[in-house]
Amino acid sequence: MAIPNVKRFRPFCPTCNDSFTVMAVLPREANVDAYLNDAVSRHDHKAFTDAKSAMNKVRVGQQKQQKKK
Numbered sequence: 265m266a267i268p269n270v271k272r273f274r275p276f277c278p279t280c281n282d283s284f285t286v287m288a289v290l291p292r293e294a295n296v297d298a299y300l301n302d303a304v305s306r307h308d309h310k311a312f313t314d315a316k317s318a319m320n321k322v323r324v325g326q327q328k329q330q331k332k333k
């Protein structure tokens with residue numbers, strides 16, 4: 265089974281004020297910094313922020329449920 269040379273990157277998005285995960289297969293000669301700059305510029309800030317706030321809501325909900333018991 266061939267394992268694709270997928271790498272995980274965690275570029276920081278100043279718009280979201282958080283870092284996000286990018287999975288990419290880059291050629292060996294690729295400029296990683298340029299790729300990550302491009303990834304940040306193409307980042308879907310709204311979807312990322314929505315997903316993050318949805319995750320926080322679940323956490324808060326779980327905490328409230330635990331306190332009730």
Ligand SMILES: [Zn+2]
Pocket residue numbers: 277278279280307308309312
């Ligand atoms: Zn962003």
